[in-house]
Structures are given as C-alpha cells and as structure tokens.
Amino acid sequence: MTLVPLTKISGGLSSKILATWHGLDLTKQFLVVAGLVICSSMAILGEWLNGQIAANQLRSRAESGALYMEGFLARHIEGSSSDPQVAEARRKELDDLLIGTDLARRVEGFRIWRSDGAVIYSTDKSLIGKIFPSSDIDLAFSGQVVAQLENGHNDGEGGEATRGRPLIEIYAPIYRSGTRDIIAVGELYEDAAEFVVQRARVQRQTWAIVGATTLAIMALLFLIVRRASNIIANQRMTLKSQLTEAQTLAKQNTELRKAADRARMDASKSNEQLLNRIGADLHDGPVQLLSLLILKLGESTEAPVPSSTTFESASGVQEADLAPARIASQVLTELRELSTGLVLPEIEHLPLKAALRMAIDQHEYATGSKVTSECEGLPERVAHPLKICLYRVVQEGLSNAFRHGGGHDQRVSAWADLSAITVVIADSGPGFGKSNSRGDHRPLGLQGIRNRVEAFGGRVHIRQRPRSGTELEVVVPMEGNSI
Numbered sequence: 001m002t003l004v005p006l007t008k009i010s011g012g013l014s015s016k017i018l019a020t021w022h023g024l025d026l027t028k029q030f031l032v033v034a035g036l037v038i039c040s041s042m043a044i045l046g047e048w049l050n051g052q053i054a055a056n057q058l059r060s061r062a063e064s065g066a067l068y069m070e071g072f073l074a075r076h077i078e079g080s081s082s083d084p085q086v087a088e089a090r091r092k093e094l095d096d097l098l099i100g101t102d103l104a105r106r107v108e109g110f111r112i113w114r115s116d117g118a119v120i121y122s123t124d125k126s127l128i129g130k131i132f133p134s135s136d137i138d139l140a141f142s143g144q145v146v147a148q149l150e151n152g153h154n155d156g157e158g159g160e161a162t163r164g165r166p167l168i169e170i171y172a173p174i175y176r177s178g179t180r181d182i183i184a185v186g187e188l189y190e191d192a193a194e195f196v197v198q199r200a201r202v203q204r205q206t207w208a209i210v211g212a213t214t215l216a217i218m219a220l221l222f223l224i225v226r227r228a229s230n231i232i233a234n235q236r237m238t239l240k241s242q243l244t245e246a247q248t249l250a251k252q253n254t255e256l257r258k259a260a261d262r263a264r265m266d267a268s269k270s271n272e273q274l275l276n277r278i279g280a281d282l283h284d285g286p287v288q289l290l291s292l293l294i295l296k297l298g299e300s301t302e303a304p305v306p307s308s309t310t311f312e313s314a315s316g317v318q319e320a321d322l323a324p325a326r327i328a329s330q331v332l333t334e335l336r337e338l339s340t341g342l343v344l345p346e347i348e349h350l351p352l353k354a355a356l357r358m359a360i361d362q363h364e365y366a367t368g369s370k371v372t373s374e375c376e377g378l379p380e381r382v383a384h385p386l387k388i389c390l391y392r393v394v395q396e397g398l399s400n401a402f403r404h405g406g407g408h409d410q411r412v413s414a415w416a417d418l419s420a421i422t423v424v425i426a427d428s429g430p431g432f433g434k435s436n437s438r439g440d441h442r443p444l445g446l447q448g449i450r451n452r453v454e455a456f457g458g459r460v461h462i463r464q465r466p467r468s469g470t471e472l473e474v475v476v477p478m479e480g481n482s483i
Contacts, residue, residue, distance in 0.1 A: 026229040027222070034221055038214060046210035050203045057199055058168065061190070062147030066172030069186035073112065074177050076121075081176070081183045084114055086121045098123050108167050108189035112174070113137050120184065140171040140185040147171075149192055166192040264455055265385045347391060353378045355387050356414055356423075359394040369407035371398060375414040378421065379478075386476065389452045390414075390423055396449055397425030397472045405429020405469055420458075420477045428469040449474070 021029070076090040086094070098110050112121040117133040136146045147170045167189040173182040347355040353375045360371050394412060401410050405427035413424045449472075450460045458476035465471075 026232065027226050030225040030229075031218075031222065034218060038217060038221075042210050042214040046207050049206050049210070053202050053206060054199050057195065057202070058147050058149060059145075061168055061195060062145050062170050062172070065147070065168075065170040065188060065190060066145045069170075069172045069188065070174055073174050073184075073186050077112065077174060077184050079183075081181055082115070084112075084120060084184045086112060091121060094121065095123070106191050108165075108191060109187075110189075111187040113140075113171075113185040113187060115141050115185075136171045137185050137187075140173050141182055143173055143182065145170070145172050149196075150189075166196050168192040168195060265383060267455075347387060348384055350387075351378075351380050352382050352387055352390065352421075353414075355391050356394050356412070359391050360398065360412055363395065363398040363402070367402050367407060369402055369410060371410045371412060373412040373414075375412075377415045377417070379416055382421075386421075386456055389456060390421070390474070390476070392452060393423055393449055393472075393474050394425060396445070400446070400472070401425060401427040401429065401470070409469065416478070418478065420475050423474045423476075424471060426469060426471040430469075 024032070076086055076094060077084050078087055078090075079085040094110075098107060107123075110121075110123045111119055111127065114120050115137075116131060117137055118131045119127045119129065122128050139146050147168060150167050150169050151165070168191075169187070169189055171185055171187050174184045174186050175181060176183050347358060350358070356375055356378075357373070360373050363369070364371055398410060398412070401407065406429045407427070409426075409428035411424075411426045413422075413426075415422055446460075446462065453460050453474050453476060456476050457479075458474060461471075461473040461475075463471045463473070
C-alpha cells in the first residue's frame with residue numbers, strides 16, 4: 001500500500017481551493033468573504049448583547065430582592081453586628097410570612113447569615129446554627145449584592161445541589177435600621193421560571209434584530225458590489241475590445257512601417273543604380289568621344305606653335321589655354337571626375353567600418369591630404385542602402401572639408417550604440433564663409449547629405465566655430481535601418 005504524504009495532500013487541496021476561488025466572479029467572492037466576516041461579527045455582537053441583557057435582567061431582579069430583604073428583615077434582627085440574633089417571636093413571624101403562604105410559592109428558601117457563615121434563620125429549620133463559609137456571603141458583607149441563576153439549591157454542607165425548577169439565588173447585605181452598618185446577610189431563592197421565559201424571549205428578539213440587521217447589511221452591500229461588478233465587467237469587456245483593436249492597429253502600423261522601410265531602401269537602391277548607370281553612360285559615351293576628339297586634335301596640332309603666336313590677352317588668359325585640345329582635355333577631366341563620383345565602389349559585401357575606411361582612403365589618394373579617423377563600436381552588418389548613405393556622407397564631408405577648410409586637421413569619427421549610428425567629419429579650416437570658391441562641383445552637396453540622411457530618419461547638424469573650423473555631425477537611428 002502506497003502512503004501519500006500529508007503535505008502533498010494539503011498542497012493539492014490548497015491549489016484546488018485557490019483555483020476555485022479565482023474562478024469565482026467578484027460578486028460571489030464578496031458573498032463568501034462578507035458572509036464569513038459580517039456573520040461572525042454579528043454573531044459575536046448578538047452573543048454579547050444577549051449576555052448584557054441577561055446580566056442586566058438578573059441584576060435588576062437582584063436589586064429588587066435586596067431592597068425587599070433590607071426593608072423587611074432589618075427590623076427582625078437584634079443584637080450587635082458581631083453577634084446578630086433573631087428572637088423567637090421574630091422567627092415565628094417570619095415563618096408565618098414565608099412558610100405555606102402565597103409568598104412561599106415564589107420564594108423557594110430564605111436564610112439569614114452571620115459574618116462567620118453561621119445560619120441564624122432559615123425556612124429549613126435543619127440548617128439553623130450550622131456554618132457554611134461562602135465567598136458569596138463575604139462579598140455581601142462587603143456591601144455587594146450577589147445574584148446567580150441556578151437549577152435547585154444546595155441546603156447541606158458538602159451536599160449536592162438538588163435539581164428542580166430554575167431559581168435566582170440572591171445574597172444581599174442587611175443594614176441596621178437608620179445606619180449603613182451591615183449586621184447580617186439575607187439569602188433567598190426566588191422562582192426564576194418567568195425570568196427564564198422572559199430572558200429567552202428577549203434573546204430571541206435580540207437574535208432576530210441582529211439577523212435582520214445582518215441580512216439588511218449583506219443585501220445593501222451585495223447590491224453595491226453587484227453594480228460595481230457589472231460596471232467592472234463592462235469596462236473590462238470594453239478595454240479588451242479596445243486592446244484588440246489597438247493590437248490590430250499596432251500590427252497594421254508595424255506592417256506599414258516595414259513596407260515604408262522597404263520602399264525607402266528600394267528607392268535608395270534605385271537612386272544608386274541610377275547614379276551608377278549615369279556614371280557608366282558618361283564614361284562609355286561622352287568620355288570616350290572626347291578622348292577620340294583629343295587624339296584627333298592632337299594629330300592636327302603636332303607642329304610646334306611659333307613663340308610669336310603666343311600672347312596674353314587683356315583678361316590674362318594665354319592663347320594656348322584657348323586651344324581646342326586644351327579645352328577638350330579640361331572637359332574630359334571634369335567628366336571623368338563626375339563619372340568617378342557617380343560610380344560607387346563595390347562596398348556591398350564590406351563591413352560598415354571598412355566602407356568608411358575606403359571613402360577616407362580614396363579622399364587621401366585623390367587630394368594628397370591626411371585624414372585622422374576613429375571608428376569604434378560600429379555594427380558589422382547594416383542595410384546596404386544605409387551603408388551607401390554613410391559612405392556618401394564621409395565622401396562629401398571630406399570633400400567639403402578639403403575645399404572649404406584647406407584640408408587642415410581633417411578628422412572622421414564614427415561610433416554606434418543600441419539606438420543610433422553617429423558620424424562626425426571636422427576640420428580646423430576657416431569655414432564656409434572664408435573659403436575661396438574654386439568652382440568645383442560634386443554630385444552631393446550639403447543639401448544632398450541632408451536629403452540622404454533624412455530619408456533614413458536621421459538628422460544633420462553643422463557647427464562653425466570661429467578659429468576652430470567646421471563640424472558636420474550625422475545621426476541615423478538603428479530602428480528600421482538594420483538588416
């Protein structure tokens with residue numbers, strides 16, 4: 001026989017209880033909790049009220065009995081407080097009043113006690129003279145009225161209480177007439193049948209009031225909680241519906257954003273392809289024709305030009321500079337530079353750092369200047385259109401730094417974090433305002449850089465500082481531009 005551990009059983013039971021509890025709606029949970037708390041509280045309150053009412057009823061009966069004994073018995077007791085006596089004539093008078101009369105039907109027994117616990121009078125003559133020490137007698141001699149409800153009473157020393165009808169046992173101090181000196185204690189057993197019936201009726205009424213109050217409180221709270229529960233349920237359904245709609249809209253927005261990103265990437269690729277095609281067409285068409293024209297012009301001008309035909313015009317331009325071969329050579333040079341700028345090097349399979357390094361190396365080779373570079377923390381792989389964009393930024397930024405800043409202290413810094421890629425091109429030249437325009441033309445200017453970067457959701461900052469050169473900062477976010 002396999003024994004299951006008690007902890008496992010209790011754990012499974014607790015899990016079932018918790019599952020059942022969480023499966024209840026708010027109204028049912030309230031009914032359970034409120035039923036336990038309110039009913040327990042009202043039960044305690046009802047019990048306390050019944051106890052207080054019963055105690056007050058018993059105290060009222062005890063005070064009535066004490067007043068009766070004090071007014072009736074005081075004149076029958078003679079002697080001092082240490083040795084009170086009831087004369088024979090007084091005993092006979094008390095017997096005539098308390099034995100075999102209508103009063104005897106209400107008073108089961110009657111006694112008068114001395115301070116040492118001795119009985120100096122009793123309706124049960126066998127008890128007279130006997131001593132029964134009792135704490136109730138001591139309390140009565142101290143001035144208190146003692147009362148308790150019993151079934152029967154104990155008339156003998158060490159005997160058992162006789163069972164019978166319910167009785168109220170009252171101990172009350174008896175004062176000397178006209179003073180507050182206690183000379184004896186009176187005890188009586190009063191019939192409590194009517195008292196018990198009355199107490200039971202009051203208790204039933206008390207419990208009825210407590211029960212009705214509990215039901216009223218529970219009903220009011222239930223109505224409030226049910227209304228609140230319905231409101232919460234409706235709001236929950238509304239929120240759930242709105243959440244579903246919001247999730248659907250968010251999904252649609254995500255799809256639209258991805259589609260926009262793809263369209264932007266495709267547009268960038270198409271733009272680069274168009275530039276490459278234009279560059280190739282320039283190289284294969286006009287450049288080749290101009291090359292052939294220069295060769296032809298060179299054949300017709302192989303004879304040396306006499307020195308007398310070389311002169312300087314009023315504008316300072318020599319006549320040799322206006323020769324067709326010279327002009328064609330200059331046009332060819334500019335077309336080659338233009339086509340070279342349009343045809344992008346093969347950087348598709350290069351990391352971003354290597355692509356930027358290639359742009360820097362080409363600038364150094366073309367201009368003969370020196371560029372300080374620092375590229376750290378760049379991602380290995382980015383979207384190819386973004387790589388082209390940053391390549392063009394470095395290419396055009398260094399070109400501007402060389403043309404407008406004289407190539408002084410050219411610097412390129414690039415880094416990345418989880419949110420964006422930052423590229424900074426700076427120099428220590430005089431800036432755009434003080435640079436001399438040499439008429440050079442590039443396919444990308446500052447506005448071209450701004451247009452490219454903003455197409456990727458980035459931003460461009462240009463700072464010119466007196467005597468400290470120009471700084472071009474480009475920040476492109478990673479979100480939507482990664483592979």
